[in-house]
Amino acid sequence: MKKQRYSLEFGKKEKVLNYACQTYQLSRPNKVGTVMALIRECQPQTIEEWEKWYFENAFTAGKKPFKITKDSLQELGERLYEKITEVVIPEWQEAFSKLTKEDCTNYIYNLTINRTFDGYLREKSVVNDGLAKSFPHIRFEESPAELDHAGDIDYIGYISEDKAFGIQIKPVTAKANFGNYSVSERMKASFESFKEDFGGNVFIVYSLDGEIANKEVIPSIEAEIERLNQK
Structure with a gap:
């Protein structure tokens, strides 16, 4: 029997969302808390139980932790959007416009050998x-x-x-x-x-x-x- 999945699907947008989120460190413990440690502490039976427990107990990691709220996650999402539209897309468009076949062949060789x-x-x-x-x-x-x-x-x-x-x-x-x-x-x-x-x-x-x-x-x-x- 196939297990139910709760994760949203973002299709082709997943790659750019993941790249920008990782590049600008928007899902690190100092932003969203130590999520895996938190959920193991919670041991939830349902996603609703986990969501409620998270917002009641989650704090950012660091010297000055603050309580995580739905608003703080919303703010992180807005920052992600700004980084993608104002930085990532312009940088990628410039890279795409200058990319050559020689760049691609050199990259594969360099990655494999050098x-x-x-x-x-x-x-x-x-x-x-x-x-x-x-x-x-x-x-x-x-x-x-x-x-x-x-x-x-x-x-x-x-x-x-x-x-x-x-x-x-x-x-x-x-x-x-x-x-x-x-x-x-x-x-x-x-x-x-x-x-x-x-x-x-x-x-x-x-x-x-x-x-x-x-x-x-x-x-x-x-x-x-x-x-x-x-x-």
């Missing part, structure tokens, strides 16, 4: 020259392709044979400000699945020229190693 090699070198450097030296007693291995969450976890840091934490490596160039990087709901689910299998959390490590850019992740990993050793 960027893959850059990413490979970046990962090796971050792990071998950064993490492995900071944590010499941890065995770091590339995630095997058959692992369910291998697409979201690049390396596994083994505390023991059955306990480990995960590492995802992101280039800083992918986001000028890595503090604004938004983890998708799919990735959150993947990270949770990894934790169920290995006991440890997944950490996002940002690479700048092959070095760890977010140095604050090191003490977080240290604390996770200590936690896992105590289990």
Whole structure:
């Protein structure tokens, strides 16, 4: 029996809505709260129960949280519309007008060969020259392709044979400000699945020229190693 779905369908508009929403960080916890954590806390039986509970309990994440209301979500939607009509569409129209066949062939080749090699070198450097030296007693291995969450976890840091934490490596160039990087709901689910299998959390490590850019992740990993050793 096919399960009922409550999500609205936006057709071809979905791509531009998703792009703009992610680009301008309009669905992050500091805007709409930690929605997956909230709904798990609520454990609703109906969508009406979830909606009522959300607006009664949801606050934005951050130093100065404020209560989320229907009006605040409406405001986010209006900001999304402004960004799309005033920024995204003009930028895309200019890009479309200048796009050539050579751009397309160069892009595919560059994506397949050049960027893959850059990413490979970046990962090796971050792990071998950064993490492995900071944590010499941890065995770091590339995630095997058959692992369910291998697409979201690049390396596994083994505390023991059955306990480990995960590492995802992101280039800083992918986001000028890595503090604004938004983890998708799919990735959150993947990270949770990894934790169920290995006991440890997944950490996002940002690479700048092959070095760890977010140095604050090191003490977080240290604390996770200590936690896992105590289990």
